[in-house]
Amino acid sequence: MDAAQSSGAGVVTATATLDLDRAREVASRVVDPEIPVLTIADLGILRDVRIVGDRVVAIITPTYSGCPAMIQIAEDLRSALGAAGFDESDVVTAHHPPWTTDWITPDGLDKLAAFGIAPPGSEVTCPRCRSGSPRVVSRFGSTACKALMACSSCGEPFDHFKEF
Amino acid sequence: MSSEVVISGVPQGTPEAGPDPVRALVAHADDNLVLAQRLGEWISRAPELEEDIALGNIALDHLGVARALYTHAGQLEGMGRSEDDFAMRRPERDFLNVLLVEQPNGDFAHTMVRGLLFDAYQVELWGDLSGSEDATMAGIAGRALKEARYHLLHSSAWVIRLGDGTDESHSRAQAAVDALWRYTAELFAQATSGYHDIWEKVVGETLDQARLQIPGDPYQRSGGRRGFHSEHLGPLLAEMQWMQRSHPGLEW
Numbered sequence: 001m002d003a004a005q006s007s008g009a010g011v012v013t014a015t016a017t018l019d020l021d022r023a024r025e026v027a028s029r030v031v032d033p034e035i036p037v038l039t040i041a042d043l044g045i046l047r048d049v050r051i052v053g054d055r056v057v058a059i060i061t062p063t064y065s066g067c068p069a070m071i072q073i074a075e076d077l078r079s080a081l082g083a084a085g086f087d088e089s090d091v092v093t094a095h096h097p098p099w100t101t102d103w104i105t106p107d108g109l110d111k112l113a114a115f116g117i118a119p120p121g122s123e124v125t126c127p128r129c130r131s132g133s134p135r136v137v138s139r140f141g142s143t144a145c146k147a148l149m150a151c152s153s154c155g156e157p158f159d160h161f162k163e164f
Numbered sequence: 165m166s167s168e169v170v171i172s173g174v175p176q177g178t179p180e181a182g183p184d185p186v187r188a189l190v191a192h193a194d195d196n197l198v199l200a201q202r203l204g205e206w207i208s209r210a211p212e213l214e215e216d217i218a219l220g221n222i223a224l225d226h227l228g229v230a231r232a233l234y235t236h237a238g239q240l241e242g243m244g245r246s247e248d249d250f251a252m253r254r255p256e257r258d259f260l261n262v263l264l265v266e267q268p269n270g271d272f273a274h275t276m277v278r279g280l281l282f283d284a285y286q287v288e289l290w291g292d293l294s295g296s297e298d299a300t301m302a303g304i305a306g307r308a309l310k311e312a313r314y315h316l317l318h319s320s321a322w323v324i325r326l327g328d329g330t331d332e333s334h335s336r337a338q339a340a341v342d343a344l345w346r347y348t349a350e351l352f353a354q355a356t357s358g359y360h361d362i363w364e365k366v367v368g369e370t371l372d373q374a375r376l377q378i379p380g381d382p383y384q385r386s387g388g389r390r391g392f393h394s395e396h397l398g399p400l401l402a403e404m405q406w407m408q409r410s411h412p413g414l415e416w
Contacts (some may be wrong), residue, residue, distance in 0.1 A: 065232065065307055066224025095232060096303030098310075139318060140218035144225065148214075164310055 018086070023056045024049040026084040033072040034143050037115045040073055044103025047094055056081055056089040061099045064144035064164070101164045112161055117146065120163040126151035127158055134160070185298070186241045187260065188354075190250060191389055192289070193233035194261035197251055198397070199282065200226035201404050202269055211272050218318060219275075225311045232304045252408035256391075256398050263388040264347035266397040270340065273326045273333065277340035279319030284366045285351045286312040288359035320370045327374025338376050345379045350386040 027049045028041035040046040040060065047059040058077050062070050074091040081089040101120040104112075109119040116127045118134075125132045131153030141148040146159040203223035210216040234247035264282055269275045290312055293305035326333040352360040371378060387393065407414060 064225060065228030065311060066221070067228065096299040098303050098306035138214040138217065140214070140221040144221055
């Protein structure tokens with residue numbers, strides 16, 4: 001950074017051409033590879049986007065420790081930023097404070113339900129028939145963030161995004 | 165003896181300098197990596213499909229914690245070691261995991277009892293470390309705490325079901341407690357915050373409910389935190405590290 005700043009007017013010009021709002025917009029449109037109706041902004045995974053020198057820095061927070069989607073998300077971020085003309089970008093992982101399902105936006109919760117995944121919360125309702133008396137089939141589902149449930153009313157199995 | 169041991173460039177903590185944070189991070193990471201590898205051995209062999217998925221998910225959680233801790237340890241150490249250097253390029257004697265996690269899976273009761281003993285410990289550990297002054301450590305621990313609570317729900321439910329089940333499941337669960345209890349004191353050898361009492365209460369209540377007895381024999385084994393392992397760690401590492409040992413630097 002110090003070297004870049006002291007290297008003269010060229011760097012200053014380059015910095016000015018990086019549009020932070022646009023970088024934020026591009027980054028926030030990247031979708032979760034497992035739940036493609038949700039963006040990483042909806043999920044609260046994207047913490048911040050900054051311009052540092054001549055680079056875009058996207059800061060993300062892992063959801064579950066073992067979530068393999070984080071690697072894909074970092075790659076998708078770099079490639080989306082690259083396609084939008086931000087040639088130099090870094091994706092930084094921030095562990096603190098830890099992610100919680102409270103960070104999923106209200107819009108994100110609605111999208112989850114519409115996708116057929118019962119959103120996190122104390123009252124789990126069947127995403128199909130809206131009945132409120134499901135039973136747990138397995139605490140561990142198809143991904144780290146989901147449990148498998150079944151509706152006692154319509155009988156259909158469904159995923160529940162676990163409160164975390 | 166131990167003050168003369170230097171572990172792969174990680175300076176040993178001295179009484180003057182206090183505990184070495186890099187060494188502590190690596191020890192906790194090793195616990196998680198070795199247990200992840202053990203749990204992974206169940207995949208495709210669990211008693212039912214849901215358990216295959218559950219054990220795979222739990223293994224992934226532990227693997228993720230190990231990766232975050234190794235990366236953080238490497239950054240604190242400042243010698244350029246990556247998570248792969250820690251996981252794949254250290255020999256057995258440099259691993260600092262407790263003996264409990266390297267023990268073979270045995271039968272399903274054995275794995276669930278090991279889970280109970282270890283998960284209850286990790287709930288206390290991460291609860292403690294989530295208040296760490298090191299923000300990255302606190303963040304990793306805060307997330308791992310929620311996962312450990314979930315793992316404990318799973319393992320304790322199974323221990324109760326097996327212990328308080330048929331004669332066969334009861335005797336197998338009791339055999340597991342008898343075999344594994346000797347590895348539990350080591351979990352608390354370096355604990356400073358007195359969470360052994362809470363652990364004993366949680367584990368004791370679950371075993372009570374499961375109609376299982378804590379063995380009367382006070383014999384305890386340790387050594388893992390100093391790099392002295394049982395004969396089971398070597399073969400586990402040989403399998404896990406084989407690719408990097410055969411093709412150094414190989415990437416996907």
